[in-house]
Amino acid sequence: MNIQNTKISKIWMASILLMLGTAPGIASAQVLAEVEGPIDNIVVKSLTTTITVMGIDVIVPNELFSGGLVHTPTAQLLLPSDLLGASLPGRSVAGFLGGTAIITGVSTPGAPVFNSSIGATSLGTGFVAADVFVEPAENVVLGSVTAVGPGTNGAPCDIYVEGTHAVFSTDYRMPASPAINGFGFEVDECMVTLGGAAAVEGYYGSDGKLHIFAFESDDAPIIMSASGITTISRASCDRGKVEIRGSSTLANGTATVSDADNLAVLGEATLIADLVTGTSIYRFREDVGSCPNNVRVETFDDFGGLTAPAVAPVDIK
Numbered sequence: 001m002n003i004q005n006t007k008i009s010k011i012w013m014a015s016i017l018l019m020l021g022t023a024p025g026i027a028s029a030q031v032l033a034e035v036e037g038p039i040d041n042i043v044v045k046s047l048t049t050t051i052t053v054m055g056i057d058v059i060v061p062n063e064l065f066s067g068g069l070v071h072t073p074t075a076q077l078l079l080p081s082d083l084l085g086a087s088l089p090g091r092s093v094a095g096f097l098g099g100t101a102i103i104t105g106v107s108t109p110g111a112p113v114f115n116s117s118i119g120a121t122s123l124g125t126g127f128v129a130a131d132v133f134v135e136p137a138e139n140v141v142l143g144s145v146t147a148v149g150p151g152t153n154g155a156p157c158d159i160y161v162e163g164t165h166a167v168f169s170t171d172y173r174m175p176a177s178p179a180i181n182g183f184g185f186e187v188d189e190c191m192v193t194l195g196g197a198a199a200v201e202g203y204y205g206s207d208g209k210l211h212i213f214a215f216e217s218d219d220a221p222i223i224m225s226a227s228g229i230t231t232i233s234r235a236s237c238d239r240g241k242v243e244i245r246g247s248s249t250l251a252n253g254t255a256t257v258s259d260a261d262n263l264a265v266l267g268e269a270t271l272i273a274d275l276v277t278g279t280s281i282y283r284f285r286e287d288v289g290s291c292p293n294n295v296r297v298e299t300f301d302d303f304g305g306l307t308a309p310a311v312a313p314v315d316i317k
Helices: 003-021
Strands: 031-044 048-053 056-061 100-107 112-115 120-123 127-135 139-150 157-161 164-168 197-204 210-216 230-238 241-248 254-259 265-270 272-274 279-287 294-300 310-313
Touching: 031 127, 048 100, 048 127, 056 100, 157 197, 164 197, 230 294, 230 310, 241 254, 241 294, 254 279, 265 279, 279 294
Parallel strands: 056 127, 164 210
Antiparallel strands: 031 048, 031 100, 048 056, 100 127, 112 120, 139 157, 139 197, 157 164, 197 210, 230 241, 241 279, 254 265, 254 294, 272 279, 294 310
């Protein structure tokens, strides 16, 4: 789940709890709820969608889709129909049926009734979602690159890791992110060294292929831009204390951290060189008073060179 979606879901959850807390007589009946498991069924209606996970019916208000709170590892689902529709490549069932869901929200227990199936009195349930994450499966391979071949489905190349045929997903519901190395720099996956190490993540299809949305390898060349690259791998803030980590293609110099929304400079951090790769890393930790929503980092070297800035949302705790 990405940083921005996590922050939005916290706000959405807080608003739900505030609303429940001001409604007399029901606040004590509300409990936080979360479920993670296989998706048994999906029913799309005009105002709500119901996702059944491990036999639990979860109500998903359709406004969650427009609010960016229904998402896959790499994309937001903007329509309830995106959960169903055409099969994802390598799968034979509609949409994300049979996949995995992680859903958080609020549960409102119903009135006590006698449940004949269990022979006891039980409470009806009313689980309303505040944040929904779905994916077909979570399958990972870490090992040696054994082959690189021509791409399929519009991808530039297909890669074999430990003999497993990994194809880059081009489906709009879960497209592959740019290939990166351990520092977060974008790399040319098609030029990865045979026998080099790689990590891939996606879902294993009935076609015998691993449909991946993530590829990471330190044995593939960095795609350099004319002005160099800055990355942000972590951006968090706790009561005004900001921590930003990332990398630069510059071997030395400084990283200037700013509030991306008003460009106010928050401070600087020294670039720490990596002698093997010729790149560097930085770590910025500072009490800036109040947490910014987004940060901007630009790196400069000792000879007047600079990189294109990186911008990222801040995980506010």
